[in-house]
Structures are given as C-alpha cells and as structure tokens.
Amino acid sequence: MDRIIEKKTWTPKKITLISGSVILAVFLFYTLVFADHKASLNVNNERITIGKTITGNFQEFIAIDGNVEPLKTIYLDMVEGGRVEKLYTDDGRKINAGDTILKISNSTLQIDFLNRETQLFDLMNERQNSEITMKQDQIKALNALAEIEYNLKQTENKYKRSKNLYAEKVIPLAEYEQTEDEFMYLKRRKELAERSLKQDAELMTKRLRQLDQSINRMQANINIARSTLSNLYITAPISGQLSTLKAEVGESKTAGENIGQIDDLNGFKVKANIDEHYISKVYPGLQAAFDFNGQTHSVSVAKVFPEVQNGQFQVDLEFPEGKTPEGIRRGQTLQIRLHLSGGDKAVLIPRGGFYQSTGGAWAFVVDQSGKFAEKRTIKLGRQNPQYYEVLAGLKPGEKVIVSSYDGYGDIEKLNLE
Incomplete structure (x- = not known):
C-alpha cells in the first residue's frame, strides 16, 4: 500500500542558500557602513623617517656661513705711477708701521x-x-x-x-x-x-x-x-700682516692702482651673507653662536649692510671684547647659528622632506599600534634648521612620518610593513 510523503519546507539546501545570503548581506552592510574606504599604500619602514613630536625650548635661528676677516684692513694704493725698482719684503710677512715695502722709479x-x-x-x-x-x-x-x-x-x-x-x-x-x-x-x-x-x-x-x-x-x-x-717709496701705515702684495720688480704701475693690503692682527670679525628674506629680522646686537675646536663661541651682529645683491645682504659680526677664540685665522669659514628670537616653550617636530609636499598643512601621523599612519591636518609656525613649531593638530609624544611624501599622490593611509 502506497504511503503519502509530505514535502519538507526547510530543506538543507534551502537553509544553506538562505544562510549564505544572510551572511553576504551582513558582509555587504558592514563593508558599506563600517569598513575603511580610505586609499592606502603599503610602505617599507626602512624607506621612511619617523619623527616624534616633543615639547621643548624653541629658538628661531638660521644657519649661515661666515668668513673670518681682520677687524681693520688698510689697502695700499699707488699715489704715483712708475716702475717697480725694488721690493723690500713679500706678502705674508709681518711688518711694522713705517717699514718700506717697495720703491718705484719715475724719471x-x-x-x-x-x-x-x-x-x-x-x-x-x-x-x-x-x-x-x-x-x-x-x-x-x-x-x-x-x-x-x-x-x-x-x-x-x-x-x-x-x-x-x-x-x-x-x-x-x-x-x-x-x-x-x-x-x-x-x-x-x-x-x-x-x-x-x-x-x-x-x-x-x-x-x-x-x-x-x-x-x-x-x-x-x-x-x-x-x-x-717720497711717494715713490711705499711704506706701511700700520703694523700688521702684509697679506697681499701685487708687485714684481720691473713691473709698471699706474697711479691709483691697488698693490696690496695690510691686516691689523689685533682683532678679527666675521662677514656673512644672509638671504634677503630675513633682512627685517636682522639688526645690530643680534646674538649668534658657532662651534670651534670643540667649544661653542658667541658673536654678535655689529653692522648690517642694507644693500641687497643677488638676493642676499651682508652683515659684520664681532667677537666679545677679549674673547676671540684662539686659533682663529683670516680666511676661515665658520658655520654660524644666528638667533632671530629668544627661546620659549613650544611643541616641536623634527624637520624633514614632508614640508616640501605639504607646506606644513598636513602630515601622516603614525597610529599607536605602529602598523599604519593616517593623513591629518596640522598647522606649523616658525622653523629653524632642526625643528618646526607645531601650532595645531599634533600632541607631544605622537609620531609623524617626516621624510618626503613624493609618490604618495592622494593616498590617505600608509600601511607600515
């Protein structure tokens, strides 16, 4: 005798199909609502530089190169023209005031x-x-x-x-x-x-x-x-070093021609060129420092030359009285830190190539996990050769990628590997 078989509503196949659809819907919903849609890029930790935001004493200064020169230089010019008949000394020697340097003949x-x-x-x-x-x-x-x-x-x-x-x-x-x-x-x-x-x-x-x-x-x-x-005898007006003598026996010289200079060895000064961007911030009395022979020495701006040439202006810096570093010689180049403002407390971030790409408007801030860095809006203020001053967007202790951002384009997240 035949038996009627009842049809089942929830078959395994149907349950499997419905379950899969639900899971897929949940996944799509999560992806649309909760998932991270930021454009990201994987970068190697070894190819980037990470700097830490700190609180420190910020002092605005610029690095300039200065040349050591004598405090006073006397130029030797020909008063009368003629032929060099005799040389009594040569350049590089120390001479005393009144010493004869050379003789000129003029018939x-x-x-x-x-x-x-x-x-x-x-x-x-x-x-x-x-x-x-x-x-x-x-x-x-x-x-x-x-x-x-x-x-x-x-x-x-x-x-x-x-x-x-x-x-x-x-x-x-x-x-x-x-x-x-x-x-x-x-x-x-x-x-x-x-x-x-x-x-x-x-x-x-x-x-x-x-x-x-x-x-x-x-x-x-x-x-x-x-x-x-008597002008045919060129004599030394001061005692010092005959640093330059441009004359040879038998050579003809014209009136007014420069033939050398005498450097007063009783003191030195430093002459430096500064970018015209800072001309409004540099004035006499401004302090500066440099390292020499393992020690830090101070100088101050004594004179500012307002004339701008090739985008730069010149300043004279002088050593404190009686404190010229031992071993300083004429012609030496010193790397000087010229302080444009006094030190004050500020949030600082190390200088880096990122500034050229962002202008200080944003940066990639590293997450606490250290696994990724996200783009964040920041605001930077003053700067010196070591740090930027942070005005907004960063807190002390946070880490920032400070190396160049070239090639990142519109990337908003960097995955650190």
Missing part, C-alpha cells in the same frame, strides 16, 4: 723736481742781483742828493749875501736876481731828488717783496714735489 717726476729746484735757484739769484742793483742805484741817488744839498747850501749863503748887498745898492739887480734864481733852482732840485729817492725806496721794497713771495711759492712747490718723490 718724469725726478726731472720735474730738478727743474723746479733750478727755477728756485734762478729766482733767488734774481732777487739777490735785483737787491744789489737797487742798493747801488740808491747809493748813487743819495750821492746826487748830497751834492745838491751841498750846492744848495753854498748858493743859499751867496743868495743871502747878495740880498743884503742889493739892499745897500752895492750890486745891481741883475746880479741879485741871478743868485736868487740859482738858489730857487737848487732848492727845487733837492725836492725832486728827495721825492725820487723815496719812490725808488718804495719800488725797491715792493719789488723785493714780490720776489720773496715768488721764492716762497716756488719753495712750497718744491716741498710738494719732494713729497711726491
């Missing part, structure tokens, strides 16, 4: 000096001859005046006698008038002779004064020419 200047001396001698001879001639003429004039005075005296006596005789009717009128005319004539001659003698004396004094003035001017010219000849 034109020497001939000119001799000509001026000859002119002076001629002028002095002319003055002497003029004085002798004038005095001789004066003596002649005095003799003539003495003779006139003698004749006048004789004639005056004769005139007085004639006047009395004429009054007594002893001599005629004609004889009296002749005596009177002779007396008046000699009297007039005496007046003219005295006036001429006085004028000649004044002219002689004036002429001799003019000659004396000409002689004085000529002597002044000769003194100038003599000092010009």
Whole structure:
C-alpha cells in the first residue's frame, strides 16, 4: 500500500542558500557602513623617517656661513705711477708701521723736481742781483742828493749875501736876481731828488717783496714735489700682516692702482651673507653662536649692510671684547647659528622632506599600534634648521612620518610593513 510523503519546507539546501545570503548581506552592510574606504599604500619602514613630536625650548635661528676677516684692513694704493725698482719684503710677512715695502722709479717726476729746484735757484739769484742793483742805484741817488744839498747850501749863503748887498745898492739887480734864481733852482732840485729817492725806496721794497713771495711759492712747490718723490717709496701705515702684495720688480704701475693690503692682527670679525628674506629680522646686537675646536663661541651682529645683491645682504659680526677664540685665522669659514628670537616653550617636530609636499598643512601621523599612519591636518609656525613649531593638530609624544611624501599622490593611509 502506497504511503503519502509530505514535502519538507526547510530543506538543507534551502537553509544553506538562505544562510549564505544572510551572511553576504551582513558582509555587504558592514563593508558599506563600517569598513575603511580610505586609499592606502603599503610602505617599507626602512624607506621612511619617523619623527616624534616633543615639547621643548624653541629658538628661531638660521644657519649661515661666515668668513673670518681682520677687524681693520688698510689697502695700499699707488699715489704715483712708475716702475717697480725694488721690493723690500713679500706678502705674508709681518711688518711694522713705517717699514718700506717697495720703491718705484719715475724719471718724469725726478726731472720735474730738478727743474723746479733750478727755477728756485734762478729766482733767488734774481732777487739777490735785483737787491744789489737797487742798493747801488740808491747809493748813487743819495750821492746826487748830497751834492745838491751841498750846492744848495753854498748858493743859499751867496743868495743871502747878495740880498743884503742889493739892499745897500752895492750890486745891481741883475746880479741879485741871478743868485736868487740859482738858489730857487737848487732848492727845487733837492725836492725832486728827495721825492725820487723815496719812490725808488718804495719800488725797491715792493719789488723785493714780490720776489720773496715768488721764492716762497716756488719753495712750497718744491716741498710738494719732494713729497711726491717720497711717494715713490711705499711704506706701511700700520703694523700688521702684509697679506697681499701685487708687485714684481720691473713691473709698471699706474697711479691709483691697488698693490696690496695690510691686516691689523689685533682683532678679527666675521662677514656673512644672509638671504634677503630675513633682512627685517636682522639688526645690530643680534646674538649668534658657532662651534670651534670643540667649544661653542658667541658673536654678535655689529653692522648690517642694507644693500641687497643677488638676493642676499651682508652683515659684520664681532667677537666679545677679549674673547676671540684662539686659533682663529683670516680666511676661515665658520658655520654660524644666528638667533632671530629668544627661546620659549613650544611643541616641536623634527624637520624633514614632508614640508616640501605639504607646506606644513598636513602630515601622516603614525597610529599607536605602529602598523599604519593616517593623513591629518596640522598647522606649523616658525622653523629653524632642526625643528618646526607645531601650532595645531599634533600632541607631544605622537609620531609623524617626516621624510618626503613624493609618490604618495592622494593616498590617505600608509600601511607600515
């Protein structure tokens, strides 16, 4: 007898199918709602650099290279041109003030000096001859005046006698008038002779004064020419080191040409070039430091040159008085840290190549597990050669990938392997 078989509602196949569908739906729901959809990239730990955010004393400074120079340098220029005749020393040697460095020969200047001396001698001879001639003429004039005075005296006596005789009717009128005319004539001659003698004396004094003035001017010219000849000897104006001497025996030099320099060894300064970006932050008195012979030494900005050339400006830095490091030499290059601000507490992150890609606006922050790093918005402020100042987005102790982000594109998560 046949038996009716009831059909089962939940068959194993159907249960399996429904279970699979539920699992798939749950997976899809989780994937859409809870799963991480960020673009990620696997990176090797050995190819990146991780820096730790710390709290420290931030001091804004820039690294510059400075060249050691003497505190004072005297340049040697040719006052007169000529041919180098003799060298008394060479560059690199220490010399004292007044020491002769080299001798220049200039035949034109020497001939000119001799000509001026000859002119002076001629002028002095002319003055002497003029004085002798004038005095001789004066003596002649005095003799003539003495003779006139003698004749006048004789004639005056004769005139007085004639006047009395004429009054007594002893001599005629004609004889009296002749005596009177002779007396008046000699009297007039005496007046003219005295006036001429006085004028000649004044002219002689004036002429001799003019000659004396000409002689004085000529002597002044000769003194100038003599000092010009002394310029043919180049001497040291100060004591120091003759660091440069650009002259050889037989070489011709022109007036105004630089032939060397003397460095004052009593002190040094440091000259440095700084990017024009910092020109508003650099001023006299700003402190700086450098390492030399295992020790840290300080310098300060003494002078700022405002002229900008090739995007840079120059500063002079000086050592504290009496504290020039032993062993410092002219021409040495020092790596100097110029402090632009005083130190204050701040959150710091090590410098790295990531800044070129992000501009300090974001960074990959490493998770506490150390297995991945995620992109995070941050804000950086001041910087120095070692650190960036963190203004927002990071806490002390967090780790950040500070190496270059080149090749990461739009990646938001890095899986660290």
